[in-house]
Amino acid sequence: MSSNKTMPPLKAIKSMSDPQWLKNLPRLSKPPRRANTDLQPKKLSREMGYEVLSVVELTGVQQLTPEDIIVAVMGPTGTGKSTFIQRATNHSWTVGHSLQSHTSTVEALRVSFNDGISLVLVDTPGFDDTNKSDLETLKVIAKWFEQVYRRGLEISGILYLHRITDDRMGRTPRKNLELFKKVCGEDYFPLMVLVTTMWPESSNEDEAVFSERETQLKKDCWEDIIRHPAQVQRFRGTHTSAWNILEEVFTFAGTRQQRKILEIQQEIVDFSKRVPDTSAGQQLHGMMEELVGKQSDLVRRLQDQLSKTSDPDTQHAIMSGLKNLKQQREKVRKDIRRMDPSLAERMRRMNRLLDERSSQLRRHTRNQLHALRQRFGEFVRRVAQAPWRNRSAS
Numbered sequence: 001m002s003s004n005k006t007m008p009p010l011k012a013i014k015s016m017s018d019p020q021w022l023k024n025l026p027r028l029s030k031p032p033r034r035a036n037t038d039l040q041p042k043k044l045s046r047e048m049g050y051e052v053l054s055v056v057e058l059t060g061v062q063q064l065t066p067e068d069i070i071v072a073v074m075g076p077t078g079t080g081k082s083t084f085i086q087r088a089t090n091h092s093w094t095v096g097h098s099l100q101s102h103t104s105t106v107e108a109l110r111v112s113f114n115d116g117i118s119l120v121l122v123d124t125p126g127f128d129d130t131n132k133s134d135l136e137t138l139k140v141i142a143k144w145f146e147q148v149y150r151r152g153l154e155i156s157g158i159l160y161l162h163r164i165t166d167d168r169m170g171r172t173p174r175k176n177l178e179l180f181k182k183v184c185g186e187d188y189f190p191l192m193v194l195v196t197t198m199w200p201e202s203s204n205e206d207e208a209v210f211s212e213r214e215t216q217l218k219k220d221c222w223e224d225i226i227r228h229p230a231q232v233q234r235f236r237g238t239h240t241s242a243w244n245i246l247e248e249v250f251t252f253a254g255t256r257q258q259r260k261i262l263e264i265q266q267e268i269v270d271f272s273k274r275v276p277d278t279s280a281g282q283q284l285h286g287m288m289e290e291l292v293g294k295q296s297d298l299v300r301r302l303q304d305q306l307s308k309t310s311d312p313d314t315q316h317a318i319m320s321g322l323k324n325l326k327q328q329r330e331k332v333r334k335d336i337r338r339m340d341p342s343l344a345e346r347m348r349r350m351n352r353l354l355d356e357r358s359s360q361l362r363r364h365t366r367n368q369l370h371a372l373r374q375r376f377g378e379f380v381r382r383v384a385q386a387p388w389r390n391r392s393a394s
C-alpha cells in the first residue's frame, strides 16, 4: 500500500465547520437508527495542507463511522472511476485495462488525515457491466446505500463520471445517467459533481473539441441536473486534479442547509420498497422492455434475411447472430420476470386460490359421499324390510 503524505490545501473545507447545516435536518417519517456522534459537526476547519496518516481499504459498511465524509464515485464502466480513486489517494487500487468491466461490487477506502478528518471514497460498478445484469448491479448499489442510511450515515457527495472522449452520448452512458438520476433523486442533485474524464494533463489540440463537447453535454444531457445546481468539473488524470474536484464536494457538503438523502435510500428504508419497485427499478424495467422489443424486431429481420439467402456462409453468419441475440434477449426477459412484482404476486394468489378451491372440492365430495352412503344405507335397510321379501320367503 502506498499513500501520499501531503494533500493540496482544502481551502473550501472551512465552511464545514459551520454547524448551521446540521440545524435544519428534516425529520424522517421513520428515522433510521443513528449514532449520537453523527450530530456533531465534522471537524473540517483547517485551511492548511493536510497530512495523510493512512489509506485503508474497508471491508464493509459496518466499518463506516459518523466522522467519515463519504463520497461515492459513479458512472458507466470504463469511465475511470477506479483511476480517479487511485490518483486521489496514490493507493494501489484495481483499475481495469481490458474491454471487460472491472469493478463489480461496491468497494470503499478511507483516507485519514492528521487532525481526525477522514474521507471515504466509494468505488461502484456501472450499468451495462460485462459480467453482471443491470438488475444485479442496481441491487448491489442499492444495498450499499441502504445500509449506509440504516446506520444513520449520509453520502456527502457523488461524483458522476463521463468520458469526454466519447463523441456522442451512446446507449450505455445514457442508460447510466438515467438510472443514476433515479437512484439519487432531484433533491440530491446539488450534491453531485458531474466529472468529465480522459482530459489531457495539459491543454493540447483536442482541448477545443472537448470543450465544445462539454458545452453540448451541459446543454443537451445534464441541463436538468445542473439547474439544481450541480457542478461540472474536468478530471485531468492527476492527483491535484482529483483533489480540486473533491474540494467541490466538501464545499457543497459544508454549505448545504438540509440533510440530503438519496431517493433510493428513502424508498427502500422509509417506504419499504423492493429494489424493482423503486424509481430506479421502474426506470430499468421500462428500459429492459424497450430493449426486448428492439431485440425481437431484430430477430424478425434476421429470420427474414435468413429465409431469403441460399449462400451457406451468409446463412451460418445469420444463424450465429440469431443465436447470440436470442440468448441476450432471454437474459433480459429473465430479469424482467424477476422484477415483475405483480407477476410473482399473481402466481402466489393463484396458487392460494387453487389450494382453497381444491380443499373446498374435497370437502364437498366427502359430504356428497357421506350423504350418498346414508341414503344408500337407508335404501338397503328398506329393501331388507320390504314386505315382498317376507312374502316370497314364505
Ligand SMILES: Nc1nc2c(ncn2[C@@H]2O[C@H](COP(=O)(O)OP(=O)(O)OP(=O)(O)O)[C@@H](O)[C@H]2O)c(=O)[nH]1
Residues within 6 Å of the ligand: 076, 077, 078, 079, 080, 081, 082, 083, 084, 094, 095, 096, 097, 098, 100, 101, 102, 103, 104, 124, 125, 126, 197, 198, 199, 235, 236, 237
Ligand atoms: N488517458 C486516461 N486514461 C484513463 C483515465 N481514467 C481512466 N483511464 C483508463 O481507462 C481504463 C478504465 O479505467 P477504470 O478506472 O478501470 O474505469 P472504471 O470506471 O473503474 O471501470 P469499471 O470498473 O469497469 O466500471 C483504464 O485503462 C485506465 O487507465 C484518464 O483520466 N485518462
Ligand SMILES: [Mg+2]
Residues within 6 Å of the ligand: 081, 082, 083, 094, 095, 096, 102, 103, 123
Ligand atoms: Mg473500476
